[in-house]
Ligand SMILES: O=C(O)C1=C[C@@H](OP(=O)(O)O)[C@@H](O)[C@H](O)C1
């Protein structure tokens with residue numbers, strides 16, 4: 001198993017451009033595969049998770065042409081050609097890898113097909129609850145079966161002619177909301193999802209981009225069935241959830257400054273900026289583009305961080321950033337409380353238990369609660385050999401923690417980082433060793449044949 005090592009940080013680079021947004025890349029590939037005609041996706045995130053979505057859409061009848069690759073990162077520009085909303089039955093079970101977004105959103109799309117599909121994933125995905133999508137999609141008329149009470153993968157999805165529903169989400173989840181809205185496109189009439197707390201709205205924004213009408217009234221999001229996405233080229237902004245690691249590294253380094261270039265600034269995702277500001281970092285953003293998915297540069301100036309409380313309606317907005325915010329809390333003065341975040345227990349691993357255990361191994365006092373944790377900031381961190389629990393966000397968060405610890409910190413099983421951040425190691429190196437060893441990242445515009453073969457592998 002690959003391990004990655006971190007040590008005291010040498011310098012904060014002036015600028016970093018993180019790869020494309022994961023949520024938007026998944027959805028772009030799905031919508032493009034449902035549209036008749038060709039959509040060019042630029043700034044695509046070629047992470048393991050998003051490639052699973054591309055392979056799935058290929059297995060369901062869409063075609064994909066690779067257009068541009070960045071060395072050490074992967075395919076960042078591709079063309080997807082769909083044949084409309086009616087997909088082709090796949091020849092074999094569809095592999096969703098480690099990706100909750102892939103399996104849950106695809107379930108919504110497959111609920112409206114006239115065939116049966118099997119979806120499976122890796123050991124981590126197979127433990128995550130799919131009942132949250134099986135229940136509403138079942139009410140719409142699809143037949144979804146899975147393993148045990150939580151209806152875990154492998155799932156079988158037997159699509160049918162769907163009926164629309166009015167559904168109150170029992171948990172704040174953009175994946176569940178999106179699965180229902182996607183199924184709503186296949187249902188007669190108006191499908192409405194009521195959110196207990198607002199979650200990321202990329203599906204809605206992409207509906208607009210692909211010409212699908214939807215409406216938001218208070219806490220309700222609705223879509224009418226019978227609409228079909230229209231192919232429309234898209235440029236994906238950088239992922240604020242990936243930028244978060246470097247934002248915290250800079251925020252906790254008084255006197256330093258970093259600019260994260262071309263990051264998505266959708267207000268349903270920028271909670272990390274609010275939290276870091278509250279903790280005492282200086283954070284500014286300059287929006288360069290406000291249509292569709294807003295984007296721009298984020299500049300963080302480090303300072304002495306103070307403890308805070310993170311909870312309530314803020315949680316869905318920082319859900320994937322909580323591991324690295326817990327690291328920020330360990331570096332801050334005072335006791336930070338994270339609450340209302342029990343959803344962290346059903347991610348790639350139990351992120352409350354994993355963060356608490358790894359922080360303790362580095363010398364931090366942490367009290368675990370069912371829905372969060374209390375972190376005593378200000379202790380001197382010491383390096384340690386830590387597990388990732390197969391979770392990319394745990395791996396990256398603790399490699400950043402290692403930059404503030406005495407000695408070295410080793411994350412075992414760090415290959416899981418490719419789930420969301422190809423090229424992470426090269427960026428980490430800029431912090432640990434400075435610019436000296438860095439090479440410019442070449443863009444290869446004609447994609448090498450082995451990659452073309454790899455990308456087309458699942459078509460057969
Ligand atoms: O819709 C999405 O793209 C996502 C929603 C969130 O999950 P939940 O919907 O389970 O909260 C988030 O944790 C995940 O990384 C991506």
Ligand SMILES: C=C(OP(=O)(O)O)C(=O)O
Pocket residue numbers: 022049098099100101102320347348393420
């Ligand atoms: C939870 C995550 O993703 P997913 O649910 O798509 O596996 C994540 O990226 O942190």
